[in-house]
Amino acid sequence: EVQLVQSGVEVKKAGESLKISCKGSGYSFTTYWIGWVRQMPGKGLEWMGIIYPGDSDSRYSPSFQGQVTISADKSVSTAYLQWSSLKASDTAMYYCARLKTNPGAAFDIWGQGTMVTVSS
Amino acid sequence: QSALTQPASVSGSPGQSITISCTGTSSDVGTYNLASWYQQHPGKAPKLMIYEIYKRPSGVSNRFSGSKSGNTASLTISGLQAEDEADYYCCSYAGIGTFGVFGGGTKLTVL
Numbered sequence: 406e407v408q409l410v411q412s413g414v415e416v417k418k419a420g421e422s423l424k425i426s427c428k429g430s431g432y433s434f435t436t437y438w439i440g441w442v443r444q445m446p447g448k449g450l451e452w453m454g455i456i457y458p459g460d461s462d463s464r465y466s467p468s469f470q471g472q473v474t475i476s477a478d479k480s481v482s483t484a485y486l487q488w489s490s491l492k493a494s495d496t497a498m499y500y501c502a503r504l505k506t507n508p509g510a511a512f513d514i515w516g517q518g519t520m521v522t523v524s525s
Numbered sequence: 526q527s528a529l530t531q532p533a534s535v536s537g538s539p540g541q542s543i544t545i546s547c548t549g550t551s552s553d554v555g556t557y558n559l560a561s562w563y564q565q566h567p568g569k570a571p572k573l574m575i576y577e578i579y580k581r582p583s584g585v586s587n588r589f590s591g592s593k594s595g596n597t598a599s600l601t602i603s604g605l606q607a608e609d610e611a612d613y614y615c616c617s618y619a620g621i622g623t624f625g626v627f628g629g630g631t632k633l634t635v636l
Binding site for chain 2: 440442449450451452454455464465466467500502505508509510511512513515516517518
């Protein structure tokens with residue numbers, strides 16, 4: 406079964422760093438782009454950025470460039486989303502998802518989400 | 526890059542058909558045939574329903590269909606069922622530099 410499994414709930418303080426993960430299985434992890442999507446409480450989906458685990462080529466939406474870092478470790482089939490200094494406004498559910506083909510494609514497989522809560 | 530524009534809510538009775546619009550610009554929906562639609566039930570992860578304007582992933586009911594005219598993509602759900610009640614989001618590729626953009630979401634209520 407093709408699936409993405411994300412790390413668990415995080416509760417942090419403003420100013421702390423954080424790295425959440427997304428482990429792929431059931432398919433060739435290195436040949437599909439993986440993306441991250443933010444959903445703030447009660448709000449819609451926001452496209453953050455993507456990475457190609459085969460060579461770690463990453464692309465960011467302008468809204469998130471410089472705010473987060475997307476990385477991947479193909480040896481453990483895992484993608485990551487990290488913050489160096491969290492803000493209260495980073496409180497949200499974060500989903501990883503696989504792109505069907507190229508960077509313009511749809512997200513066909515989704516992780517279960519990681520809830521991040523940041524207190525000020 | 527502004528989000529794509531969707532109606533905040535739509536409603537319909539069981540058995541009826543509804544259409545949700547997704548309006549972008551010539552920089553995204555209008556140029557690329559890469560609009561997709563996602564269904565999200567409360568507390569759940571989104572699910573891909575339509576990709577590349579009109580294509581359905583395996584396992585998605587043929588009651589769901591997609592189309593595009595100019596800068597607007599549309600999702601039509603025919604034969605509404607109670608289980609269709611959910612939030613629906615459109616998404617489009619917006620070119621190198623922006624990549625992807627979502628719509629604000631539409632809440633579908635089945636009366």
